[in-house]
Amino acid sequence: MSMKTSHVVLFMFLLSLTGMISPVFAEDPYLYFTWNVTYGTMSPLGVPQQVILINGQFPGPNINSTTNNNIVLNLFNNLDEPFLLSWNGIQQRKNSWQDGLPGTNCPIPAGQNFTYHFQVKDQIGSFFYFPSLGMHKAAGAFGGLRVNSRLLIPVPFADPADDYTVxxxxxxxxxxxxxxxFLDRGRSINRPAGILINGKPGKDSQGHDQDPLFTMESGKTYRYRICNVGIKTSLNFRIQGHSMKLVEMEGSHTVQSMxxxxxxxxxxxxxxLVTADQTPGDYYMVASTRFTKYMxxxxxxxxYAGSNKPPSSPLPPAPVGWAWxxxxxxxxxxNLTASAARPNPQGSYHYGSIEITRTIKLVNSVGMVDGKRRYAINGVSHKDTVTPLKLLEYYRVTEKEFKYNVMQDVPPAGDAPINVQANVINATFRTFIEIILENPERSIQSYHLDGYxxxxxxxxxxxxxxxxxxxYNLLDAVSRHTIQVYPKSxxxxxxTFDNAGMWNLRSNLLERHYLGQQLYISVMxxxxxxxxxxNLPTNAMLCGAVSDLPLPKPYTI
Structure with missing residues (x-):
């Protein structure tokens, strides 16, 4: 590092201490994006409807980044309602200010813009972004987000011929x-109308196959990053005539199985990884519903490049039952031998030998409150506060707005009534915690934890x-951020709660999330x-109870 460069790095670091900029290192590359969020009319299933577009695209544009890249994304909200984006699986180390949820960020008002600024840090893998307010995710504004390994870090498989997001x-x-x-009136959104792959159902209005989504050359191997960005339904994915070698999931390299x-x-x-080892032609990718009474x-x-042979008509069948x-x-x-980014709780990869300091048992439930359906965790159905929880905590004005730990670490006994309020629990910084997710219902659940x-x-x-x-698997369980809970299971x-901030643990099923099946974990x-x-970013939006308050004394080293 030259003398001039070292002075720049020192200057940037000193500025970070004052809160004028986020403390990221100048030598890490920056990626800049400008996104315009608008309404549009499209017909994904043949019915014209309003969707939410990003730069005119549905789904939105992919973000292709590399470990430690700084993302600077200026988002213009051209809707007639507030809007926020969140980053599913990006850990946002020490920076829940960029998490993009109602508990951490003020919504971007209609007609205004906000610049997200975060670093993907030392992680790799396949992720996505999505809109986090209301039922926006049901209208689009989601897209793929990949974090590639730096060239100096070996990847446990050969470079693919191409890298596709599905x-x-x-x-x-x-x-x-x-x-x-529907939900506000106590009704259900019921069953979806169809299944999409990259925004398309696969058939046009006349029942003909649409243009190919991807092309492969015979003999070459390709990487497919498959994400379920839906709002309700587990899906089974398969490729006609081809086997798939699993190599990564949710930011972790896995033992490679077919x-x-x-x-x-x-x-x-x-x-x-999929190898083009079949007779040249067209082949179906298939996504179909699981654990539903309907198909x-x-x-x-x-x-295959250069081929005009249509796909064979029988689709590969889906598996049956939850035991499969x-x-x-x-x-x-x-994959414990892969040289790649991985979490390092308390300085040890041997998580099975770390002492558990706290066990939290979370049980989902559904009930009626004032004649309307609500979903709850341990008897508490979360309701967002007008002012984001993280801002209230940072300004130290929580007392009049919400209370910590209204939910206990174990579910209430019997048929206790559902309590509707902000659901926030404290977790002691750097403690190792066990969380049990228990599902007494007949439907499958899926949960995600931000920041970890x-x-x-x-x-x-x-x-x-x-x-x-x-x-328990105390040796090589996959490190991930989303987990399913099977019916009656x-x-x-x-x-380790070593990432300070306000973090959301939520149902990924949007109907349940919207009606309260979520909570926030405050790690101070x-x-x-x-x-x-x-510190609070200098460009942070302020709203509600903290709009006119003086800025608290910033954190220092």
């Missing part, structure tokens, strides 16, 4: 505002008990130091 999702033909009205099909639950992302299917075409899916989960293992990766150590049927720990995760550093958490 976004699969259920889709409704009713507008997001109509869906919200699959004919893969269950992708809402909010989850997987990377597979919906979306298709897309993969074409559970066994697939059991086959997933973390956790170890998915166990699943089982029925209710969890301390004896269930004997079945439980899932167990472990993690006792030192209130820049070593642990960044």
């Amino acid at each position: 976004l699969i999702n259920d889709w409704y033909t009713k507008s997001h505002s109509n869906l919200a009205r 699959y004919d099909s893969f269950d992708v639950h809402v909010g989850q992302c997987f990377s597979v 919906l299917t979306g298709t897309g075409i993969i074409r 899916s559970f066994n697939q989960w059991r086959s997933l293992h973390w 990766s956790f170890f998915s150590v166990g699943m089982g049927a029925g209710k969890w008990s301390p004896e269930s720990r004997k079945k 439980w899932s167990a995760i472990m993690l 550093s006792p030192a209130r130091s820049l070593r642990d958490e960044y």
